[in-house]
Amino acid sequence: MTTITTEPPFAQGGHGQPGSRIARLLRRPEDPAWARPTLLALLAATAVLYLVGLSRDGWANVFYAAAVQAGTKSWKTFFFGSFDAANFITVDKPPASLWVMDISARIFGLNSWSLLVPQALEGVATVGVLYATVRRWFGPAAGLIAGAVLAVTPVATLMFRYDNPDALLVLLLVLAAYAITRALESGRTRWLALTGALLGVGFLTKMLQAFLVLPVFALVYLIAGPPRLGRRIWQLLVGGAAMIVAAGWWVGIVMLTPAADRPYVDGSTDNNILQLTLGYNGLGRLSGNETGSVGPTTRSSAAFGGPPGITRLFSTAMGGQASWLIPAAVIGLMALLWLSRRSPRTDRTRAAALLWGGWLVLTGLVFSYMSGIIHPYYTVALAPAIGALTGVAAVTLWRIRERLAARLTLTAMLAVTAAWAWVLLGRSPGWYPWLRVVVVLAALGAAGFIMSRQAVGGHRARDLGFAGLASAGRGRRLLTAAAVSLAAIAGLAGPLA
Numbered sequence: 003m004t005t006i007t008t009e010p011p012f013a014q015g016g017h018g019q020p021g022s023r024i025a026r027l028l029r030r031p032e033d034p035a036w037a038r039p040t041l042l043a044l045l046a047a048t049a050v051l052y053l054v055g056l057s058r059d060g061w062a063n064v065f066y067a068a069a070v071q072a073g074t075k076s077w078k079t080f081f082f083g084s085f086d087a088a089n090f091i092t093v094d095k096p097p098a099s100l101w102v103m104d105i106s107a108r109i110f111g112l113n114s115w116s117l118l119v120p121q122a123l124e125g126v127a128t129v130g131v132l133y134a135t136v137r138r139w140f141g142p143a144a145g146l147i148a149g150a151v152l153a154v155t156p157v158a159t160l161m162f163r164y165d166n167p168d169a170l171l172v173l174l175l176v177l178a179a180y181a182i183t184r185a186l187e188s189g190r191t192r193w194l195a196l197t198g199a200l201l202g203v204g205f206l207t208k209m210l211q212a213f214l215v216l217p218v219f220a221l222v223y224l225i226a227g228p229p230r231l232g233r234r235i236w237q238l239l240v241g242g243a244a245m246i247v248a249a250g251w252w253v254g255i256v257m258l259t260p261a262a263d264r265p266y267v268d269g270s271t272d273n274n275i276l277q278l279t280l281g282y283n284g285l286g287r288l289s290g291n292e293t294g295s296v297g298p299t300t301r302s303s304a305a306f307g308g309p310p311g312i313t314r315l316f317s318t319a320m321g322g323q324a325s326w327l328i329p330a331a332v333i334g335l336m337a338l339l340w341l342s343r344r345s346p347r348t349d350r351t352r353a354a355a356l357l358w359g360g361w362l363v364l365t366g367l368v369f370s371y372m373s374g375i376i377h378p379y380y381t382v383a384l385a386p387a388i389g390a391l392t393g394v395a396a397v398t399l400w401r402i403r404e405r406l407a408a409r410l411t412l413t414a415m416l417a418v419t420a421a422w423a424w425v426l427l428g429r430s431p432g433w434y435p436w437l438r439v440v441v442v443l444a445a446l447g448a449a450g451f452i453m454s455r456q457a458v459g460g461h462r463a464r465d466l467g468f469a470g471l472a473s474a475g476r477g478r479r480l481l482t483a484a485a486v487s488l489a490a491i492a493g494l495a496g497p498l499a
Contacts, residue, residue: 033141033142034142037142037146040142040146041130041133041142041145041146041149044129044133044146044149044150044153045126045129045130047153048125048126048129048149048153049122049123049126051153051154051159052121052122052125052126052159052162052163053119053122056114056115056118056119056122056163057114057115057118059114059118059163059164060114061114061117061165062114062117062118062163062164062165062166063164063165063166065085065093066093066099066100066103066165066166066167067117067165068085068086069083069084069085069093069097069100070100070103070104070107070112070117070165071087071107071112072084072085072086072087073097073100073101073103073104073107074104074107074108074112075087076089079265080097080100080101080104081097082097082256082264082265083095083096083097083100084265085265085268089264089265090265090266091265091266091267091268092265092266092267092268093268094268094269094278094282094283095167095207095208095209095283096205096206096207096208096209096252097206097252098167098170098203098206098207099165099166099167099169099170099171099207099208102120102124102170103116103117103120103121103165106119106120117165118163118164118165121161121162121163121164121165121169121170122162122163124162124169124170124172124173125153125158125161125162125163125169125173126162127173128152128162128169128172128173128176128386129149129152129153130149131173131176131177131180132145132148132149132152132176132179132386132389132390133145133146133148133149134180135176135179135180135183135390136148136149136354136390136393136394138183138184138187139183139187139350139351139354140354140393140394140397140398141397143393143397144393144394144396144397144398145393146393147389147392147393147396147397148386148389148390148392148393148394149389149393150389150490150494151327151385151388151389151392151393151493151494152385152386152388152389154494154497154498155323155324155326155382155385155388155389155497156322156323156324156326156497157323157324157378157379157381157382157385158172158324158382158385160379160382161379161382164379166379167207167208168208168379168380168382168383170207171204171207171208171211171212171383172382172383172385172386174200174201174203174204174207174212175200175201175204175212175215175383175386176386177200178197178200178201178204178215178219179215179219179357179358179361179386179390181193181194181196181197181200182194182197182219182222182223182357183354183357185197185223185227185237186222186223186226186227186228186348186350186353186357187350188228189227189228189229191237191240194223194237194238194240194241194244195240195241195243195244196244197219197241197244198240198241198242198243198244198245198246198248199244199245199247199248200248201213201215201216201219201245201248201249202244202245202246202247202248202249202250203248203249205245205248205249206248206249206252208283209278209279209283209284210279210283210284210287211380211383214364214365214368214383215360215361215364215365216245217360217364218356218357218360218361218364219357220238220241221356221360222353222356222357222360223237223238224238225347225353225356226347226348226349226350226352226353226356227348228348253275253276253279256275257274257275257276261273269281269282269283270282286374287372287374287375287376288368288371288372288373288374289373289374290372290373290374291374306319306375306376306377306378307319307320307369307376307377307378307380308320310370310371310372310373311370311371312370312371313370314369314370314371315328315366315369315370315381315384316328318429319378320378320381321425321426321429322426322429323378323379323381323382324381324382324384324385324388325381325422325426326419326422326423326426326493326496326497327388327389327392327419327493327497328362328366328384328388329418329419329422330392330395330415330416330418330419330493331362331387331388331391331392331395332362332391333395333411333414333415333418334391334392334394334395334396334399334411334415335355335358335359335362335391335395337395337398337399337408337411338351338352338354338355338359338391338394338395338398339352339355339356339359341398341402342355351394351398354390354394355391355394358386358387358390358391358394359387359391361386361387362384362387362388362391365383365384365387366384369381369384392415392493395411395415396412396415399411399412400412403452403457403458404458409452409453409457409458410453412449412452413449413452413453416445416448416449416452416489416492416493417445417449419445419492419493420441420442420444420445420446420492423438423441423492423495423496424438424441424442426496427441427496434499437495437496437499440491440495441491441492441495441496442492444488444489444491444492444495445488445489445492447484447485447488448485448486448488448489448492451481451482451484451485451488452485456478456481456482457482457485
């Protein structure tokens with residue numbers, strides 16, 4: 003299957019010289035003219051969404067806010083992530099996310115804005131990195147769709163305005179996805195090492211949750227990495243070593259510091275960071291045997307997210323958080339795997355499908371069946387994969403829209419999205435009741451255009467435009483632009499509202 007080639011080593015300036023960094027910031031020569039302005043508009047809109055009215059959240063999670071306050075009083079408290087300035091006890095997570103807020107509070111003073119603005123900026127950065135990752139192989143349209151889906155996912159809009167560790171965790175996971183994408187592209191060991199290091203820092207943010215994508219990343223590189231098998235295995239070992247170093251240095255210092263000289267490790271029963279890692283914050287979350295838990299008892303520990311099962315992500319407790327486009331993403335995943343079934347081992351379409359699809363499926367299954375404490379906001383970790391799969395599948399299928407199967411698959415993605423939005427919005431019938439009708443009508447309009455002759459008539463196999471805006475004919479361009487707008491309303495109006 004044909005995929006978009008990667009960008010050239012440098013951009014050419016007006017006289018054949020390498021383009022300046024400023025010129026490349028404004029527009030990459032290989033991208034259409036609309037790409038960079040649209041990206042900047044997306045990032046600006048995301049910043050507005052995450053920053054406006056931020057102070058209304060006050061101190062947000064006061065548990066972590068108290069730890070930030072303590073961290074501004076003492077560098078020892080800062081280092082260990084203590085809950086109190088007296089260094090009596092830590093919070094129940096590693097301190098990486100606290101370090102970011104601590105530094106902000108030390109510079110700008112402790113207040114709601116210095117606490118939460120770093121979280122919002124991490125969200126904007128996450129959208130930008132996801133765009134860059136998807137764009138490398140599938141073009142700016144796919145990257146913009148991926149970024150927009152992530153930006154307006156309700157749980158993302160919550161967690162990037164809040165002081166829990168999840169904002170930094172998601173940014174690190176998307177950065178790691180970018181690094182593994184570069185490794186799959188170039189076969190260079192340094193990108194595997196960077197992937198491992200980023201996941202290691204993710205461990206220092208929220209422990210074992212950062213490693214949910216680890217088997218996916220390793221398997222994808224083992225399958226699709228450019229070098230020979232022996233070298234791919236060696237490179238993965240290097241990446242694993244980088245991860246251990248990045249995660250282990252802080253753990254090692256905590257373990258080697260005498261208990262009398264450091265705070266008690268919260269969430270553990272024996273003041274041991276490894277017991278916290280494997281118990282309350284690790285395997286205990288899967289089994290429900292959470293010794294050291296300060297939450298519900300084992301029997302009711304799943305009350306926050308509903309009972310375990312394959313439908314948990316779509317339940318009343320969790321459905322409205324991140325599931326809006328999961329059905330479309332799954333259909334897109336199956337389509338990408340089918341289209342690339344006979345492609346070479348290093349095919350990028352299949353590699354991307356395995357990367358983002360593996361992220362979504364494995365993390366989703368863990369969240370669905372874990373018996374320990376789970377909060378609905380954990381689903382923010384699914385948003386990048388949902389966005390990437392949606393963007394990649396939509397653009398890939400549009401580029402082969404002369405095939406009836408591709409148009410039918412796009413129509414199916416629209417149909418399930420509108421149907422599921424109808425269900426989710428119907429759970430709050432008094433909240434914008436007209437929105438359900440708008441979503442369904444928009445989906446019908448977009449689907450009608452996709453299945454029409456107008457959609458196929460202007461097809462060009464290498465079209466890089468937004469859904470064929472470069473197609474011949476003013477009338478067709480207007481129809482295509484209208485169809486794209488209707489598809490965006492059908493997919494994003496519900497979560498955006």
